[in-house]
Amino acid sequence: MQQRDSDSTQRSTIGRRPFLAATGVSVAGLTGLAGCLGDDGDLTIYSGRSEEQISPIFRKIEEEMGITIADRYGDSAGMVGQIVEESEDQRPDLFYTQDSGTLGQLKAEGLTAELTDDVVETVPEEYRDPDETWTGVSGRTRSIAYNTDEWDADDIPDDILAFDDDERFEDELGWRIDSGSFLSFIRAMMIEYGEDDTEAWIEGLQDLGITGYEGGMATPQAIADGEISVGFVNHYYVGRHLEDDEDAPINVTYTDGDVGSLFNVSGVAIVDGTDEMDLAQEFVETVISPEIQEEFVDLNAEYPVIDDVEYVGDMPQLDELNPPSFDLNELADVEPAQDLLRDVGVL
Numbered sequence: 001m002q003q004r005d006s007d008s009t010q011r012s013t014i015g016r017r018p019f020l021a022a023t024g025v026s027v028a029g030l031t032g033l034a035g036c037l038g039d040d041g042d043l044t045i046y047s048g049r050s051e052e053q054i055s056p057i058f059r060k061i062e063e064e065m066g067i068t069i070a071d072r073y074g075d076s077a078g079m080v081g082q083i084v085e086e087s088e089d090q091r092p093d094l095f096y097t098q099d100s101g102t103l104g105q106l107k108a109e110g111l112t113a114e115l116t117d118d119v120v121e122t123v124p125e126e127y128r129d130p131d132e133t134w135t136g137v138s139g140r141t142r143s144i145a146y147n148t149d150e151w152d153a154d155d156i157p158d159d160i161l162a163f164d165d166d167e168r169f170e171d172e173l174g175w176r177i178d179s180g181s182f183l184s185f186i187r188a189m190m191i192e193y194g195e196d197d198t199e200a201w202i203e204g205l206q207d208l209g210i211t212g213y214e215g216g217m218a219t220p221q222a223i224a225d226g227e228i229s230v231g232f233v234n235h236y237y238v239g240r241h242l243e244d245d246e247d248a249p250i251n252v253t254y255t256d257g258d259v260g261s262l263f264n265v266s267g268v269a270i271v272d273g274t275d276e277m278d279l280a281q282e283f284v285e286t287v288i289s290p291e292i293q294e295e296f297v298d299l300n301a302e303y304p305v306i307d308d309v310e311y312v313g314d315m316p317q318l319d320e321l322n323p324p325s326f327d328l329n330e331l332a333d334v335e336p337a338q339d340l341l342r343d344v345g346v347l
Contacts, residue, residue: 041070043279046083048076048097048180049266050216057295061286067279076102076180077334083271084109093274094283098266099180101187103134104332106269113270116281122288127265127305129329136265137287138296139303140234141323142185143252143261145220147229153253156230160260161193164204174211174219174231177346180334181234181264187337188259191330195340202344212346217241224248232260235315239301242314252315256322263323265305
């Protein structure tokens with residue numbers, strides 16, 4: 001393979017080239033709320049998912065329920081801190097996040113309310129809190145995206161630990177590091193393989209010259225454009241890219257049974273103490289209804305979390321994959337992952 005120009009202004013590189021993008025976790029969370037605090041609605045929701053991804057879903061739910069939603073956007077981890085710091089009458093009614101880890105963080109603060117039996121009986125156990133205080137709403141898997149002009153699927157390792165010393169991938173790898181999903185992925189590696197082996201894996205990728213991107217669509221775009229040729233991403237970003245450009249030279253493959261193909265959920269919790277408990281419970285019931293679950297598939301190429309809705313899209317069916325069995329509640333504390341990533345210079 002030919003080596004590409006490494007001077008792209010749209011990316012920053014970890015390892016041989018300086019990493020220029022900072023995550024600003026808590027700042028992003030607080031900034032995401034600024035300027036929105038004057039909004040009124042029947043329900044107030046803090047969303048750690050981007051407005052582009054989730055606002056159409058909220059608008060659909062408004063129509064279904066006949067209410068208005070004051071939706072406020074920011075970083076998931078920063079929003080947990082914000083909710084903890086706020087007085088009870090300032091807090092939102094619901095917290096909507098991109099990963100199970102930050103839902104677990106809010107639960108650990110004692111700020112999640114118990115869900116109704118209708119929710120608990122609809123969503124499988126593996127996709128929700130066993131104590132019934134939060135539920136997954138849509139699913140995604142970690143995947144290996146690759147440029148189809150450069151690689152065949154069989155060329156890509158099916159073991160996540162095989163990438164860090166594979167010289168074929170020198171200056172060819174990329175990942176997004178400014179997301180809760182990334183922190184959950186690293187935390188899962190630490191739980192599965194231990195801190196030392198996870199650190200060695202990250203440092204091996206740094207030695208290869210892995211590139212860090214901001215924003216979920218940036219890594220797939222870089223792969224399709226030929227800036228890099230392989231990336232660690234959530235599957236649905238590639239699905240969305242292919243929906244926009246079906247001829248793009250990009251696809252995904254998956255590791256076999258390890259955390260490189262970790263299944264995680266975007267989810268929601270009712271903030272304990274809300275004055276709109278009944279309406280908040282109805283929101284949760286609505287967001288896992290077949291009609292709204294189909295919206296997640298159609299709009300975001302995500303997997304549904306209920307049995308009544310089938311995934312239809314460019315990505316494989318979930319039952320075709322071999323994700324590891326993993327208790328998502330173990331990802332509630334992502335601080336060790338943050339500390340490790342700071343120590344090695346990723347954050």
